[in-house]
Amino acid sequence: MLKQLISFYCLRAMTTIKKHAGIYTLQTKLQLPISLNAAWEFFSNPGNLEKITPKGMQFKISSGSYKPMYAGQIITYRISPFPGFKTNWVTEITQVETGHFFVDEQRFGPYAMWHHEHLFKAIEGGVLMTDKVSYKLPFGLIGHLAHHFFVRQQLLTIFNYRKTCLIEQFKK
Template sequence: MPRICLKTTITAPIDIVFDLSRSIDLHTVSTKQTNEEAIAGKTSGLIGLGESVTWRAKHLGFTQSLTSKVTDYNHPSFFADEMAEGIFKRFRHEHHFETEGNQTLMTDIFEYQSPFGILGKLADFIFLENYLRSFLKKRNTAIKEVAESDEWKKILK
């Protein structure tokens, strides 16, 4: 099962970074390239423990829907969301946050299992893992840019 681990250092308080990572609104802005739209469940604001969101997006040329649910939560150091419905066999996305001086270290751990057996494993090797890594990096860049500017005040009204 592929495991993607990304570390992003952000010059902002841990509470702001934690909340921006839970923001449905910022996620929508940060995923313009895939036209992600929250269509059910929690569709705006900050997602919390036990809440779910259904996203509709275009990935790899196909429009898909995916529902994820926040299954673990410890403010402001950790939360995890897991796929409830969607194309993957399963996925779990852990979000870890640590304070380092005046910075926050945000660590994403994304583990997933592709569908379609051996064909899914081949897709992971050829392109899917790199595609997902790039997608998560773009999202993290957006969180960093918003957290390190005054834009976070608009998102976290």
């Protein structure tokens, strides 16, 4: 139990959200005891995203996950960001450097802007994964209030859930 609590607080400490010019940036880092190739194989497969998304979000990929990742790939999802509301989300993989990074950007969905960088670096004993998400909410002041009361916590919950799932999946 103590080990789980320590892990939980360490996970939260490595995730930050900052605001600049109306754009929020979430950054999170995670070290996993796997090779760079194993990390790339898992994360470059869009079908694995469902495995590391909280079940309550009812995340389902509806197209685009059946091919290896490439720049220009369009992936569509159905998601429930909060109970009673479902929406479609369309992202495009805009950049890929095999084994090192890829970028997905929202083309249609709940955000006014979404730019997600997935970075992978081999380190002693494994790989360091960094997620950097720059996003903007629609609706001006209402969006800002939604971020303060709801969206910020939801994103932290999603990324902490992912970390927990990944630690469990790739533990030695």
